[in-house]
Amino acid sequence: MTSELSSTSNAPANGSLTFAVPKGRILDEALPVMARAGVVPEDGFHDKANRSLSFATTRGDMRLIRVRAFDVATFVAHGAAQIGIVGSDVIEEFDYADLYAPVDLDIGHCRLSVARLADDTDAHEHASHLRVATKYPSLTRRHFEAQGIQAECVKLNGAMELAPSLGLARQIVDLVSTGTTLKQNGLVETQRIVDITARLIVNRAALKTDPRVADLVAAFRADAETRARDQAA
Ligand SMILES: Nc1ncnc2c1ncn2[C@@H]1O[C@H](COP(=O)(O)OP(=O)(O)OP(=O)(O)O)[C@@H](O)[C@H]1O
Numbered sequence: 650m651t652s653e654l655s656s657t658s659n660a661p662a663n664g665s666l667t668f669a670v671p672k673g674r675i676l677d678e679a680l681p682v683m684a685r686a687g688v689v690p691e692d693g694f695h696d697k698a699n700r701s702l703s704f705a706t707t708r709g710d711m712r713l714i715r716v717r718a719f720d721v722a723t724f725v726a727h728g729a730a731q732i733g734i735v736g737s738d739v740i741e742e743f744d745y746a747d748l749y750a751p752v753d754l755d756i757g758h759c760r761l762s763v764a765r766l767a768d769d770t771d772a773h774e775h776a777s778h779l780r781v782a783t784k785y786p787s788l789t790r791r792h793f794e795a796q797g798i799q800a801e802c803v804k805l806n807g808a809m810e811l812a813p814s815l816g817l818a819r820q821i822v823d824l825v826s827t828g829t830t831l832k833q834n835g836l837v838e839t840q841r842i843v844d845i846t847a848r849l850i851v852n853r854a855a856l857k858t859d860p861r862v863a864d865l866v867a868a869f870r871a872d873a874e875t876r877a878r879d880q881a882a
């Protein structure tokens with residue numbers, strides 16, 4: 650499996666660039682940022698009934714693929730896509746050597762936190778071993794290891810907030826934004842692990858060999874800098 654993936658060529662098919670975007674909540678915030686950098690999907694992309702996964706853009710040499718957030722990192726790390734947008738949670742969970750994240754896009758703000766049931770006041774305060782339900786086992790283990798605690802992770806792909814009340818794990822590690830999901834499920838945040846924003850990511854080899862990738866990085870960076878200046882003014 651690994652050797653098959655690592656043999657994937659970084660050369661784009663037919664000289665075309667592939668730009669990977671997550672299909673869910675980041676997308677609405679990402680589209681205006683992408684447009685300012687000259688990445689605009691053609692008709693069909695916004696049609697919910699359209700089952701295509703690959704879309705033309707107004708640039709003849711670029712297509713967009715719409716995939717799950719974790720898969721954006723996988724496509725770009727293996728060179729199947731040259732460039733993409735993904736949350737820093739995903740980048741840090743995988744820690745792919747071939748992935749470079751040169752621009753903080755200042756969108757998709759949230760945080761990764763530990764939470765437990767509000768009434769579970771002795772939830773392993775002094776334990777050396779914990780059971781944690783999470784979509785982020787690697788980040789979770791690293792976080793608890795730094796406190797001398799061994800975290801046994803139960804991997805879930807969503808709805809982590811159900812785990813404590815159903816006895817799957819007393820603690821969860823999940824993304825928090827407004828805190829509404831925690832509250833509505835009787836949970837409280839106990840530790841903030843890291844703040845998250847969406848990043849532009851590129852395949853390192855593609856960045857070195859294809860000037861169009863470097864040009865795109867420059868366009869996204871210039872836009873991020875302009876927005877930061879406008880906010881400060
Ligand atoms: N509550 C939130 N507020 C803001 N940003 C969030 C929130 N939850 C998640 N995110 C960001 O959005 C990303 C998920 O993006 P998105 O929903 O577009 O992906 P997805 O492909 O639908 O995800 P999934 O694989 O869970 O279906 C997360 O990796 C994180 O960076």
Ligand SMILES: O=P(O)(O)OC[C@H]1O[C@H](OP(=O)(O)OP(=O)(O)O)[C@H](O)[C@@H]1O
Pocket residue numbers: 674806807808809823824825826827828829830831
């Ligand atoms: O603090 P809040 O504003 O309530 O946001 C937090 C929720 O958002 C994310 O889930 P998402 O809606 O992306 O669905 P998912 O559980 O399918 O990942 C995250 O996993 C939390 O459940």
